[in-house]
Structure formats: structure tokens, C-alpha cells
Amino acid sequence: MNEHTVTAEIVAEHGLTREEYTRIEAAMGRAPNLLELGIYSVMWSEHCSYKSSRRHLKKLPTEAPWVIQGPGENAGVIDIGDGQAAIFKMESHNHPSFIEPYQGAATGVGGILRDVFTMGARPVANMNALRFGAPDHPKTRHLVEGVVAGIGGYGNCVGVPTVGGETNFDPAYNGNILVNAMTVGVADTDRIFYSAAAGIGNPVVYVGAKTGRDGIHGATMASAEFSEDTEEKRPTVQVGDPFTEKLLIEACLELMSTDAIVAIQDMGAAGLTSSSVEMASKGAVGLRLDLERVPQRESGMVPYEMMLSESQERMLMVLKPGREAEAEAIFRKWDLDFAVIGEIVEGRNLTLTFHGETVGDIPVPSLVDDAPDYDRPHTPTPARDRAEVPAPGDPVGDLVDDLAGAIKRLIGGPSLASRRWIWEQYDSQVMADTVAGPGGDAALVRVHGTDKALAISTDVTPRYCYADPFEGGKQAVAETWRNLTATGATPLAITNCLNFGNPERPDIMGQFVGCIDGMAAACAALDYPVVSGNVSLYNETNGVGILPTPAIGGVGLVRDVSARAAAAFAGAGQTILLIGK
Amino acid sequence: MKARIYVTLKEGVLDPQGAAIRGALANLGFEGVEGARQGKFIELVLMEDDRDKAEASVKAMCEKLLANTVIENYSFELE
Amino acid sequence: MKARIYVTLKEGVLDPQGAAIRGALANLGFEGVEGARQGKFIELVLMEDDRDKAEASVKAMCEKLLANTVIENYSFELE
């Protein structure tokens, strides 16, 4: 099998530094083979290991009496009363969406949905936070059309309403658009599923779509700074299949209504690698996968490709012994692949076999606990001159004497113009529980069969974060809090997607640290914890970074939806009050 | 001059439509369909009479608009 | 045996996709595109070696599923 010897060049191609490679050799007590190197490169990528951000994320408040599960699982879980929980998370799909806007955005929606239904929730709402380059940049129109069509194409088909989001334009995103997608789901608190594997001898089961050679290296790609030739290389992008995802949602929820599942994890950006490693790591068990049993879409696939494939619409789970047939019947009914591909074993190793031969054997703790954790140098953002900060839309300084003209220009400009063109392409009403869809302060989605509603809002103002990361981070959290409050909801918790440039630059790292400190301060002051999130770094092309963009997704609860508030003035003769300074 | 353009997914790219077609044909009792791929078929009527010019122009149309060369291949015939 | 199937809109059926292609090509500066129609191109791999049987079977597949004969025509080649 892995007859390749690992050369310095191969190490570099995997996005690992010399020091990181030395660490791998030390952890393994020998040189890794190519398959093992591939697995380390995935697990130690910025995307999976959070090596530049981990120590800073620890500063965010994550606890409150209503938090059932904070960061660390597939999604965060909060208690919404009556034995029910809201489960939610936000995630980025920035680089793939720049390369192939339709499929990049579509698979972004697919990925975040899986994070949520993996935990036992039926997804009830999608949101999307989008940043594009200047409206007159030659690429912008194509990117906007593709991203919006992709989000709609996936979300509409799976039958989850897209109820809101936000859209900004700024030249800083010309070479790096941001596509952040959020999903909110609802589960019963006694039916929440986690990823920790357990039970020596329990079967490890693969379900969903077959594995192809999709996006091999995709996870490492998302961690490497773009250079101008990225488009030429045309890396494999994944094609999403929302129809299969819809079947997967129904099949998983059907199996989850039994007690056959021990643990379950979706195959995210790093596919079989991250799912199997995370399940083994959380459960402190060993895991063996017999790779020839993986359902394959293409012939001649080798273990390296199977472990690194990013094929979509797949899940990994551990079942209780003897429950395979029952589970298989459910997945067959939904025309999905089902295969027992391994088992939980003694020890702490991930052991990979292929036709009976051991092709890889890695101590799991070394993949997770020994992953690099960098304290990257960071310099605080200097106080900026007004002129340095992007304007809040079209300038109206010349119209001081013409208020109507100024308002017209403002609401006609790209920052404030109506987003109807976008959200009319999304089915915002399927499931028939949307009480307030796009167009207001926060979306309201009734919890099916109750009088409660979840309020959801995504916000951040990147130019504030650029001017002053601490105040900008604070403001983004506070804005979601205000938007939720404005519907009559009690804000409960947030998720986030932290989009920044190259963390190896101290000024960018300074923006990152500043925003986190600001977010932490606001969350603490508002008793509004962070329960999940995602970090996307290296959003930079040829040394030009994006504006610091920590997108916040807030979720709140309206106990009696008939008592909600709406944004529109309801009639003539009513009193208008201004609250606050 | 007429151009008949075929746009197909690259090898190895997931083709959900093709897979669904194969499944539906099997459900309908058509056995022995080993593979199915769905692509696009575009017909253009061109004002151009010069074959070489038409060829260059259709190629450019495919690259720029008709095919998404990240995931698709194209081929064409002129007549 | 392989089947290459072309599904096209019947004459007289308005083709919004074709019209959009034509408009987009014009916007991109491609002049002289007089007409554009978009159809489907489906490739099947069949286990059948008998040409006549394959032909009958593909015809049935087109009639039953692959084309909607209210609005579409189809044609195919076997190879």
C-alpha cells in the first residue's frame, strides 16, 4: 500500500511545517506513512485543530443555567422549557464558495444542517450571513447570484425554511467572499445525541451517500492562504445532493426515535478522518475501520482517498450490539447506503485495515491532544483615523440640506438597499411555522405544536470591528441581543463564525484577539453565553485581508408567540418613542 | 451555422441527477442500466459562416459561460 | 453498450433557459447568436449487447421517464 516515502516536499504539500512534522514523529515514535501523514495533516489543520485560535476562544463565557451543551460538540444546546431544546451552530464555507459559488454555498448549508441533526434535532430554520466585494467588481454579480442560488437550491430542497440573514458589500471582500450559514433545530432534551464512542466490540456504522474522490485536501485548502493561481488549479469542489440529505435527515431521526444509537457524528470537512478520530477521542476508546467496507462511488479508491474524501451527506455512528439489522432496515427504506465498517476496540488507537492488512495505526490522543496550540504574536489595533475606516454606505455629506435626497441615496445604496431579491429566492415558509421571516429585526419560528417561538438574528458590522475590534466585537453581540429583544424574545445564547485574515500576521491576530475580548465582555454583561461557533482564518489574497468579521448568530425565546412585537408601524396616530441615547 | 454543445460533469464529480435516474429506471423495471449521467445539451444558431471563427467563438462561449469548467467538461460539433 | 440520449424542447415551447443563455452571451459580447435552446444530454451504460433490444429498451425509457412528450422530443444514439 503506502509505499511512498514521506519526503520534505510531501510534508509541505500537506500544509505541515517542519516543526509539526517533527512533532508527529515524536508522537508516533516512528515516521508516519503517507496515509498517516494525511490524517495528521487534516487533524492538525487550522480548520480542525483551531491551533491559532484555541487559547483565545477559551475566554468566551459558555455557561448559564439554560445551557445543556456548550462548545465542543457538533452544535450547542440550550433548554427552551417543556422538555425541549434548541440546537444551533453557524459555520463558514468561504473558500469553496469563491471557487464555485453555487456548490460551495450549497454544501455549506448541507454541512451545517448535518451538525444540527446529528445531535437529534429536527432542523427548523436556516440563516445566512454573506459578505461580497464591491458591487461593481467584475466578479461580484456572478458570486452573489451563485451563492444565493446555492443556498436556496439546498435549503429549499431539504425543506428547512431560510428565515433571514445579512448581506454586506465591501471591496475588502473582492478576493475573499464570506458565506456563513447557520441552522437551528429543535429536539427533546431526553433525545439528544453526542459523539463520544463507547462499548468495546460495538459496531461502527457508515450511512448516507457513497464515498468518492471529492475534495481530497479540501480541509487543508481551507487553511492555506489563497494565491492568485488558486483558480487555475481548480481544486475538486464537492457537489451537494440535498435530496440525499433530506432522506438522511428523515432516516437519522427515525433511527434516533429508537434507542439503538450509542454515538453519532457527521462526516464534516475532514470526512471519515475527523469523524472517527473525534468519536474515539471523546469516548477515550480505540477504533478499527476496515476500509474496503466503505461504500464507494468510484473504483480503485485507496485508503488515503477514503480517509481524506470530503464527499457530502455521510454520517458515522456507533450502534448498540445486535441493533444493526433494525438500523439497516430504516436506511434501506430511505434508499441510503448502510455498512458496518469497523468496531470499537481496546486501547486508544485508530487502526485502519484494508483487505486484512493494517495500513495505518495512530494513537488518537496524539492527533487531538498533541495538536499544535500556537500563541501567535498579536499587536493591538491602533486607534484609527475616521478616513481609514470604510464608509457606512454611500456618502451623503453633499446632501446636508436635502434630507429626502440623502435618505433616497442611503436606502438606494448597496449597504441599505432592500434584500428582497435575495430572500425571495429562499423558501422562508416551508414547515408552516415561520411567524416572521426575512425583512424584520429577527426571524421568529414557532416551535411546532406549541405557543413558543424561537427568535433568530445574525449580525456584525465589520467596519466597526476594523475601527476598533473590541468595541466591534461587543457591538455585534449587542446587536443580535437588541434584534431578538425587539421581537419580544428573551435572548438566550449565541453561536458565531469568526472570519479573519492571516493569523500569522500580528495585526490580524490583534484584530482577532480584540474582537474575542469584546464579544466576551458583551456576553458576560448580558448573561448571553456562547454555545457553539466556528473560526475561518486566512481569508486573504495576495496579502490583502478581509475586514475583521466575527458574525454572531443569536437565539432567543418568545414564550407566548401571540405576544410578539413586529417592526412595522401598525397604524396612523400611534406614538413613536425613542429609547436609549 | 449551428453548434451542438454537450456539457457533462467531469469524471469523479458526484452526479445526483444521474444516480436518481438510474434508481428510477431500476424501479420501473429497466434492468441492466449500469450507469447514468446527466448533462446539458445546448443548440446555438450562429450568424457566422467561417468555420474556424465559429469554432473559436463557441469554445470561448463554453469556457466563459456555458460550462462550469470547475466541475464540467464540454465538447461541441458545428454543422 | 452505451446510449447517448438528447432531450430537447418541442418547437413552439418557450425556452426560458435558452433565452437566458442568448441574453447572457450577448452581454458577454458574443454577437450573432441568433437562437439558443437548452436541452438535456443523458448517457446510459447498458448491459445489453443486442442492438435491437437496446434500442427498444431505450425508446421505452425515453417514453416513460426520460422525456416528457407533452413538451419534449428525444433522440438517441447507441454505440
Added chain:
Amino acid sequence: MDSAVLVFPGSNCDRDMAVALESVTGRTPIMVWHKETDLPKVDVIAIPGGFSYGDYLRCGAMAAQSPIMPALAGAARAGMPILGVCNGFQILTESGLLPGALMRNGKLKFVCRDVKLTVTAGDSRFTAGYGRGSAIHLPVAHHDGNFVADGDTLDRLEGDDRVAFTYSDDINGSARRIAGILSENRRILGMMPHPERAVDPLHGGTHGRALFESLLG
């Protein structure tokens, strides 16, 4: 009144349809999986919206070939009231139970919004509660709602008073702004707008209720 809702892989308005039917009829609808070959004894059958088979190939094409469809055709011949909404309408045209076809929207984009409709048809099992000519609002949410048929068919539909609803504005390029049509015996209705999304005051409108109430007779 008892009802059944057909469920195909990829249906996603099946629950919404069931909730709407239950809220009007007071009886829980029977959900019928597409692989069944018999229909339960009910008074109305609904085919819900969604993306059966992912809308791959053509919307509704694969669902129209499902095992349950011969039974549905039999029920149709026997005069059973059948309601197809959105993807359900597409399935009805693909299976030949209603004439015409639904193509990609004229502007090629998915469109989700409230639209103004005219109830064009006189009496039918579905429209009786509205009264001919009344103006109503219902949501649409579709990518392929552009109704196409040849001129003769369109003339016949209009001449026989079988156009149930028309859009007040051009929403999707539909021939003669047709939003919904009836079968020859007036007992099958296919429509793109979603009445089941307009039965509860929280939906923002309740003009869909009268359609279900008409069924109660």
C-alpha cells in the same frame, strides 16, 4: 371527512398539508408512503409540495412513476377528490392526470412570496367556498411553476371553466397566468400556490382555509 397525504422521498410539505387538513377536518390524515400500492378508504387525497426525488430530471417525473400511482389513477377515475399542491401539481401533470406541464420559472429563479390570485373557476369541490372572481392572497414557493400547454388545451381549459386560479401579476411566466387547474370531472385540482401555508393567523393570512372547508361541503 377522512383524508390521506401521499409521501414521496423528498416531499417536504407533507406535514404542513396534514396539519392544515387536520385543523379544518378535525381528523388526522393518513400518511401514505409512495411504495404502497393501495390507498386507504378516505374522502380526499392530497399530494403535497416538496422536491420529490430532488426535482431531478424534471419536477415530479420520478414520483409520477411510483408504485402508488396506479392506485391514485384508479381513485381519480372513480371520482375521488385529489388535491396536488406545488410539487403535487407537477406530479399530477407528469402522470397525465392533469394536462400541460410545469417548466422552469420565466426568470429562472426560485420565487417565494405572497401573491394575489383570482379565483377564476365557478363551482368545484375546492373553490366553492370562495365564489367566482374573488381575490385572495396565498404564498407561492417554487422554481418550476411556469404552466405550459398548447393553445388548444389552454382554450379548452378556459372554455370549460377549468382554470381554478390565475395570478394577478406575472409570477413565473405561466401561460395565461394560470396558477391552478381542474380535471375534466372537476374533482382533481393542481395548483402552485400553497393553501396549507395560509390556514393559521400566525401564517399572516388565512385565505387557504376556504379551500379545505369547501371540501367539507
